[in-house]
Amino acid sequence: MRPLRLFFAATLILSATTAVHAKCGNSSAGFNEWRDNLITNSQRYGIKARVAKSALSGVTYNSKVIRLDRNQKSFKLSFKQFYAKRVNNAMIRRGQKLGQTYGRIFRRIEKQFGVPAPVILAIWGLETNYGGYIGNMSVMRSLATLAYDCRRSQFFSNELIAALHIVQRGDMKPSEMRGAWAGEIGQTQFLASSYMKYAIDYDGNGRRDLIRSVPDVLGSTANYLAKKGWRRGQSWGPGTANYNVLKKWNKASVYVQTISVMAEKIGN
Template identity: 65%
Template sequence: MRGLSLVVLNMVGMLALSPAASAATCGNDGSGFANWLSQYKREAVSRGMSSRAVSRALSGVRYDPRVVRLDRSQKSFKLSFKQFYARRVSSSMIRRGRSYIENNRRLFSRIERDFGVPPEVIVSIWGLETGFGANSGKMSVMRSLATLAYDCRRSAFFTNELDHAIQIVARGDMSPDQMRGAWAGELGQTQFLASNYVKYAVDYDRNGRRDLIRSIPDVMASTANYLKRKGWRAGQSWGPGTKNYRVLREWNKAKVYVKTISVMATKMAGR
């Protein structure tokens, strides 16, 4: 990759994280959470995590019944593309996207050189995910992930995400208090899960931290890095039926969401 030193994970005091779920017993209400959390902390350290990072990340964490209610209330995606696009995208949103690109032309040119992803695609994702950073979420990521890791419905998945969230703290990217996002623990202006944050986030402003909440260069470059690592083909179309369209499916499995990214990017590019 030209002009950029890729992130090398600083794993001092930590071993590679196992995707296996903690053996701690899950629960379907908050009554067993405190015991579960104590056991999770012990097991996390036994699996090679820094005891200091575990303690710091999970200090004061409590069970959040609201998170469980939100998880249980998810419904199947039933909107048509036309309905979804009308709800989520407007002409003013397209104009704002173009303005962001024009006002940050040097940054986006460098990102396209380094990762091969056009600015229109990155900015479309940014706009759809959080309204260009306006709605990235205010819930404690550690509290949400600990609650969902304890909850029996998807314990293994969210235990893995909690492991990686602690790794973000351990390597110094963000403090636990700074890690605020959506109810399911998504972080930053383009909503990275913690495991994807660890794998794909880059320190593009070169300040020593990968900050997907406050650093626009880090946000934009990390989103491009994700797409590149998933197989994005530089200089090629992103419309339906293309290889790049299939890469967008890696970002979000919902067909209407992927089509919306593609159409938004095409309109921003003036095609």
């Protein structure tokens, strides 16, 4: 999971986070009341009542998510340890092969966004092993649990409201939104707020589907980096402007360094 990284106005965000954050809790005791209150007041956050009810009714507190949130150890490793744990030669070779398989899409992406294939492939591989494992936990349940939990209630309240907007926009049904424990969605693990801001319909079917559509996944990842300031035609090693853009993808230095090195190897 990446360290934590809406399209709607600041006043709406403030309204949502204030209302939800005010009733946070550190155990399951008050969760159901908190959830039902959110459903009742969903229109305050721009969410239709029927959307909130379909997405959240029956959602329960997930103590496993809380345990995982309190036990993030991978990012305390050295770069050498982290790279050895997450990357191997088979991943590099597969990235190179996928670069050929989706060559036409990558050429279109680089022309449009300026982001080269190896960088996107490195992110794709590192996040979910090229879509091999995107997680199977309910995004709504995870986000509701973390929004209710007092440790980072404001942050996850934003993400939960964003996830409800994804459903309301028609991109996915709540049952389709399954991902990592902290609510990341899709093959490059977008948080819901990033999904709302940067996900694009790159296959032209009218939906932004970062779970099943490879073109949407690759195009959206490039769009994210481009919007964050990616500089066309420049390198991405430490000390470069593009390396700083990768830091906006992930704040952990070992993660960013791994993306950079992995991309170099895929590109060779």
